[in-house]
Amino acid sequence: MLSxxxxxxxxxxxxxxxxxxxxxxxxxxxLSISTGIPKAYLAKLLQQLSKHQxxxxxxxxxxxxxxxxxxxxLPVFSLIEVIDGTHRMETCxxxxxxxxxxxxxxxxxxxxxxxxxxxxxxxxxxxxELSRDLKNGSSFLTAQQ
Amino acid sequence: MLSxxxxxxxxxxxxxxxxxxxxxxxxxxxLSISTGIPKAYLAKLLQQLSKHQxxxxxxxxxxxxxxxxxxxxLPVFSLIEVIDGTHRMETCxxxxxxxxxxxxxxxxxxxxxxxxxxxxxxxxxxxxELSRDLKNGSSFLTAQQ
DNA sequence: GATAAAGTATGATAAATATCATATTTCGGA
DNA sequence: TCCGAAATATGATATTTATCATACTTTATC
Numbered sequence: 001m002l003s004x005x006x007x008x009x010x011x012x013x014x015x016x017x018x019x020x021x022x023x024x025x026x027x028x029x030x031l032s033i034s035t036g037i038p039k040a041y042l043a044k045l046l047q048q049l050s051k052h053q054x055x056x057x058x059x060x061x062x063x064x065x066x067x068x069x070x071x072x073x074l075p076v077f078s079l080i081e082v083i084d085g086t087h088r089m090e091t092c093x094x095x096x097x098x099x100x101x102x103x104x105x106x107x108x109x110x111x112x113x114x115x116x117x118x119x120x121x122x123x124x125x126x127x128x129e130l131s132r133d134l135k136n137g138s139s140f141l142t143a144q145q
Numbered sequence: 146m147l148s149x150x151x152x153x154x155x156x157x158x159x160x161x162x163x164x165x166x167x168x169x170x171x172x173x174x175x176l177s178i179s180t181g182i183p184k185a186y187l188a189k190l191l192q193q194l195s196k197h198q199x200x201x202x203x204x205x206x207x208x209x210x211x212x213x214x215x216x217x218x219l220p221v222f223s224l225i226e227v228i229d230g231t232h233r234m235e236t237c238x239x240x241x242x243x244x245x246x247x248x249x250x251x252x253x254x255x256x257x258x259x260x261x262x263x264x265x266x267x268x269x270x271x272x273x274e275l276s277r278d279l280k281n282g283s284s285f286l287t288a289q290q
Numbered sequence: 291g292a293t294a295a296a297g298t299a300t301g302a303t304a305a306a307t308a309t310c311a312t313a314t315t316t317c318g319g320a
Numbered sequence: 321t322c323c324g325a326a327a328t329a330t331g332a333t334a335t336t337t338a339t340c341a342t343a344c345t346t347t348a349t350c
Contacts, residue, residue: 001146004308007240014251027326040310047328060317061325095152098288106159106275106284110266114259121255130251139251143243149338172296185340192298205347206295 006083008037009045011141013055013079016067017131025064035141045083052082072128080122089119146263151228153182154190156286158200158224161212162276170209180286190228197227217273225267234264 002010012031019034020026028046032039046065050057054074057065080089092099092108093115099105101112133139147155157176164179165171173191177184191210195202199219202210225234237244237253238260244250246257278284 002238004240007238010252011239011241038309041308057327059315059327062318063326093147093152094156094286095149096156096286096288099285103285103289105286106279107155108284110270111263114263118256118259125255134251139249139253140244141239141241141250143241144248183339186338188297195297202297204297204345207348208296
């Protein structure tokens with residue numbers, strides 16, 4: 001469903017959402033340690049996201065990555081769009097390009113409603129909203145210590 | 146969700162379900178043409194499925210692949226299990242190994258019900274059942290001619 | 291039984307994805 | 321104003337996945 005890259009990206013961004021702001025930034029190294037995502041790989045992902053203004057960054061000492069309120073108000077899907085593009089999420093389960101409601105594949109009707117609901121969630125829900133549970137301790141990004 | 150390989154495999158098997166039996170077999174070459182799946186790649190997939198008795202085959206002239214009633218009564222999931230293994234379908238959207246209802250990732254509650262429903266469908270529904278729509282013309286594996 | 295038509299087994303190549311490395315740019319602080 | 325700490329840009333390597341090729345085995349038919 002999601003590529004490995006966007007799993008990593010989303011994990012890191014949710015971590016940023018819960019743990020940073022304009023005055024509290026995190027550098028790649030620390031993010032890598034906190035999330036368990038390989039540092040250099042994570043760095044590339046964050047660069048892409050930063051270039052597309054999904055997340056914010058400042059260079060130099062005391063710099064790092066962080067999320068502004070604007071960033072937090074972006075739908076989760078916008079991040080996935082940058083990393084995976086839009087096609088991957090919307091394509092047929094069997095990979096049949098012409099599959100649609102009028103000419104469905106054998107799995108279409110069994111999958112489409114659930115997939116639609118998931119996509120809608122990703123498009124409606126913002127990064128900030130999704131990170132709320134994380135902040136108040138009712139969801140988690142890492143294993144228990 | 147499904148790997149490319151199991152998409153191909155499922156497509157081919159559904160085609161077999163709708164178009165073969167003990168007396169009407171299909172050889173790889175024709176399957177490849179009908180489904181648009183690369184011949185040599187498809188051959189490998191069918192060999193795996195045949196070895197695990199998900200589909201049936203006879204060698205030699207007049208031979209080919211086909212489905213028996215026993216094959217048709219297998220749940221769709223059994224095929225995916227052979228090709229992708231069981232882990233891929235059941236793992237967390239964010240790839241967090243320890244994610245579960247008690248300690249959910251931020252997406253868990255938004256995804257889990259839909260995923261559960263899809264998995265249940267794959268485990269309950271048989272290959273024969275899923276191919277029924279194909280036979281009566283209400284679902285399709287290929288583009289319109 | 292010889293022949294040819296099929297699947298079977300195995301391995302090689304190609305493409306995509308994940309991962310690592312390194313040089314460059316920007317910027318805060320002594 | 322210079323040094324070092326950070327992101328940024330770019331490219332190299334490794335791993336996985338997809339694809340192709342080829343030699344081998346089985347079996348129906350003549």
